[in-house]
Every structure is written in C-alpha cells, then in structure tokens.
Amino acid sequence: MSDLRIRGLVKRYGNVVALGGVDLDVPAGSRTAVVGASGSGKSTLLRLVAGFEAPDEGTIAFGDELLAKGPRIIPAHKRGIGIVSQDGALFPHLDIADNIGFGLPKELSGSRDQRIGELLDAVELSRSLASRRPHQLSGGQQQRVALARALACRPRLMLLDEPFSALDASLRQNVREVVAHALEAAGIASILVTHDQAEALSFADQVAVIRHGEFAQVGPPDVLYLRPLTRETAVFLGKAILLPARAGEGFVDCALGRIPADTEGKTGAVDVMLRPEQVLLHAAQPSPVGRDGRSIPATVKTVRFEGADCAIVVEIADQALQLALKLPSFGAPKPGDLVHLLVGGEAHVF
Ligand SMILES: Nc1ncnc2c1ncn2[C@@H]1O[C@H](COP(=O)(O)OP(=O)(O)O)[C@@H](O)[C@H]1O
Ligand SMILES: [Mg+2]
Structure with missing residues (x-):
C-alpha cells in the first residue's frame, strides 16, 4: 500500500x-x-x-x-x-x-x-x-x-x-x-x-x-x-471567543482572568482564542474559585432554547463584554441570573 x-x-x-x-x-x-x-x-x-x-x-x-x-x-x-x-x-x-x-x-x-x-x-x-x-x-x-x-x-x-x-x-x-x-x-x-x-x-x-x-x-x-x-x-471551523490579552510566561491575562497558554515566547499584547465550550458557568452562590483564585461574575442576558442545548449570552459587568455560549438546556439559567464563569483548558495565542 x-x-x-x-x-x-x-x-x-x-x-x-x-x-x-x-x-x-x-x-x-x-x-x-x-x-x-x-x-x-x-x-x-x-x-x-x-x-x-x-x-x-x-x-x-x-x-x-x-x-x-x-x-x-x-x-x-x-x-x-x-x-x-x-x-x-x-x-x-x-x-x-x-x-x-x-x-x-x-x-x-x-x-x-x-x-x-x-x-x-x-x-x-x-x-x-x-x-x-x-x-x-x-x-x-x-x-x-x-x-x-x-x-x-x-x-x-x-x-x-x-x-x-x-x-x-x-x-x-x-x-x-x-x-x-x-x-x-x-x-x-x-x-x-x-x-x-x-x-x-x-x-x-x-x-x-x-x-x-x-x-x-x-x-x-x-x-x-x-x-x-x-x-x-x-x-471558519467553529464558534470562537476572540479576546485581546497580555502574554506572560505560559499564561495570558484577559477579560476572563489568567488562563494557561502556550505563548511561544510572545510577551505583551496578543490576541487569544477560546472555544465557547471552554467557558463553564456556575451558579453565583456559593462563589466558585477559579485557577487564579477568582472567578468572573457575569449576568445572563438571553437564553434561547434549541432542544438538547441552549444558546446563552452572558455579560461580564465591569468589562462591558458579552460572550455567546452553548449549554445543556437541562438546568440552564434564566435571563437576569447572576453566574460565575470558569475557564477550562488553555487559551490559544495567535
Ligand atoms: N470547468 C470550469 N470552467 C471554468 N471555471 C471553473 C470550472 N470548474 C470550476 N471552475 C471555477 O473554479 C473555482 C473552483 O470550483 P470548484 O472546484 O467547483 O469549487 P468547490 O467544489 O469548492 O465548490 C470556482 O471559481 C469555479 O467557478
Ligand atoms: Mg464542488
């Protein structure tokens, strides 16, 4: 062959x-x-x-x-x-x-x-x-x-x-x-x-x-x-969250906190990508603790039912940043709910 x-x-x-x-x-x-x-x-x-x-x-x-x-x-x-x-x-x-x-x-x-x-x-x-x-x-x-x-x-x-x-x-x-x-x-x-x-x-x-x-x-x-x-x-390959960030050694700091990343020697201002499924949503109480000792408080703006999943838009208050996420419909939050965001995996640095 x-x-x-x-x-x-x-x-x-x-x-x-x-x-x-x-x-x-x-x-x-x-x-x-x-x-x-x-x-x-x-x-x-x-x-x-x-x-x-x-x-x-x-x-x-x-x-x-x-x-x-x-x-x-x-x-x-x-x-x-x-x-x-x-x-x-x-x-x-x-x-x-x-x-x-x-x-x-x-x-x-x-x-x-x-x-x-x-x-x-x-x-x-x-x-x-x-x-x-x-x-x-x-x-x-x-x-x-x-x-x-x-x-x-x-x-x-x-x-x-x-x-x-x-x-x-x-x-x-x-x-x-x-x-x-x-x-x-x-x-x-x-x-x-x-x-x-x-x-x-x-x-x-x-x-x-x-x-x-x-x-x-x-x-x-x-x-x-x-x-x-x-x-x-x-x-082109899927939904993406694109954010400005500052690169350090092995991490980036962005609106979603400090996220591990392969920065390939880059420092200073960079652009990063996360896939929406990397952003996990938790109920506001009790407040969960993220990797850098904090999680990101956010408000649910809209929830659109799509069957197994629903499309959710959350807003990070002090950043004036909205994120579009997908979550299982079962147990999904409602518009107006306060939530905390935790990020899993690595950010991808361009
Ligand atoms: N026989 C042909 N004569 C002239 N232009 C062609 C011919 N076949 C394809 N093209 C052109 O080549 C490009 C690529 O076409 P194609 O390979 O069919 O794309 P895809 O399969 O990705 O839709 C297009 O701009 C198309 O118009
Ligand atoms: Mg074709």
Whole structure:
C-alpha cells in the first residue's frame, strides 16, 4: 500500500485560479477531509486526482507511480481510484445489482452475484434491495449504493465529493459512519471534500482547510480546531471567543482572568482564542474559585432554547463584554441570573 503525494498542484480556468499550488500527502488507509466554502476549489482537486482533468502545473503520484506531471496524465480508468459524487449518479434504468455490478471486472461473471451481495453487506444495505431501481431507494440508500459501486473495483483511493450534503442532518451522520466503516474495513484511503466543518472534523484523521484554491492549514482535526493558524480559520471551523490579552510566561491575562497558554515566547499584547465550550458557568452562590483564585461574575442576558442545548449570552459587568455560549438546556439559567464563569483548558495565542 502506498501513499498519495500531491505537490504544487495548479489548475486555472481562463483567469480563474481554481487551485493555486496545493501540496497534500494521504497515507495508505487514512482519511483526509478537505473543507472549504463553495467555489474554493474542492471539486477541482478531486477531478485532478481522479484524472478527469489535467493540471496546469504540479505532480500527483501514488508511491513511485506518477499519475500526473503538469498536463501529462495517466487516464482516469488506469488510476485505480473510486469516486462518489453528491448525487450518487446511479444509472436510473439499471437495478441496484447492475448498478453495483457495473464496476465489477467482466471476468468475475460466476461469482458476480456473490460479490454484489458482499458489497451490499459492506455498506449495510439489505440484499433484498438488489432488484430495485434507484428511484425506489431513499437518498441515503442511493448514496450507499454509489459507494458500493465505487468499492466494486477495489480502488486504492476513494474520492468523496460532498456525498452526504443532499441528505438531512440525522441521516447524514448515519451514512457518514457507514461509509467511514466500509472504507476502514476495506483498508482504502479516502479524500472527502465538504463545506461542512463538523463533517470534516469528525470524518478525518487529517483535515485541510481550503480557501481560494490554497490550503490555509493542514493537520489533525483537534489541532486545527484548537490551534488554528489564523483568526479566519478559527471562526471558519467553529464558534470562537476572540479576546485581546497580555502574554506572560505560559499564561495570558484577559477579560476572563489568567488562563494557561502556550505563548511561544510572545510577551505583551496578543490576541487569544477560546472555544465557547471552554467557558463553564456556575451558579453565583456559593462563589466558585477559579485557577487564579477568582472567578468572573457575569449576568445572563438571553437564553434561547434549541432542544438538547441552549444558546446563552452572558455579560461580564465591569468589562462591558458579552460572550455567546452553548449549554445543556437541562438546568440552564434564566435571563437576569447572576453566574460565575470558569475557564477550562488553555487559551490559544495567535
Ligand atoms: N470547468 C470550469 N470552467 C471554468 N471555471 C471553473 C470550472 N470548474 C470550476 N471552475 C471555477 O473554479 C473555482 C473552483 O470550483 P470548484 O472546484 O467547483 O469549487 P468547490 O467544489 O469548492 O465548490 C470556482 O471559481 C469555479 O467557478
Ligand atoms: Mg464542488
């Protein structure tokens, strides 16, 4: 099993630079997610890796095998790469068995039905669906068939172009887990592209944030979420509390008190980020004690019920600072309540 290596990949459409020089390594058997806004170049990247289009510059290699060097490319059908798109693109006039069988090598005719059955098992679909047409399946089932079809030719890499985005939220998570499990069981590396941050962070071992055709940051999901390189990446990946602070050795002082931080030698005025879930709320009485011997008194301004959680805005009186927090709805405070804030974990220094 070898790794996919992408170096200096550039793709232009006229004046539009769809990819402006992208480097990426996808180790064998691993999962990578590329997350970015619409038009940031995600599908272009997948089309180049699949071999549907040629790059203007850069290389794509699998182990020692060069798949693309600038505009000179190995054609898609010789790459051993599977792709699942947003709409699944099943053949409407073929039943499910023939849709999946379409990807099977011809010489397999004898054991074809058995292999189709195994592929349906792999994506956790009942074998009884084999004789149905695509329109007789739900969206989630269709996407699993599309994955089974792509798995049929035993690709060494699977490309997933927003394959869950047409599904509703509860189904999306379920299908995502099935897909991740099927790929893991088959030992196939994958690249998922999506505009959904939570999806990228939960699916992958490695996440790349793409912006205007360039990678803003690549790394493990928790590192990107907790240690983003820029404020832009911080707020793109989730809710963030951004505060001015003064850095000391191993801590920062800010409106939320003294918070441990990896200051990397910075001193004086800095900007810091906390994720809202790091701010814990306590009833005002008895007053809890924070890490620096004090906690921060605040007043609850608004509470918006959202089901399991509620969105709360608290105001730190003497700082004229409002913070937006999420808390479990159960036992949540009410507007006007006095509370104390305690901060957990470290602040991230930019
Ligand atoms: N075939 C094409 N011709 C011209 N422009 C294109 C073509 N494909 C993509 N683009 C442009 O390249 C940029 C990246 O597109 P795309 O990779 O589809 O983004 P994403 O998948 O992230 O939404 C966009 O500005 C898009 O308009
Ligand atoms: Mg796209």
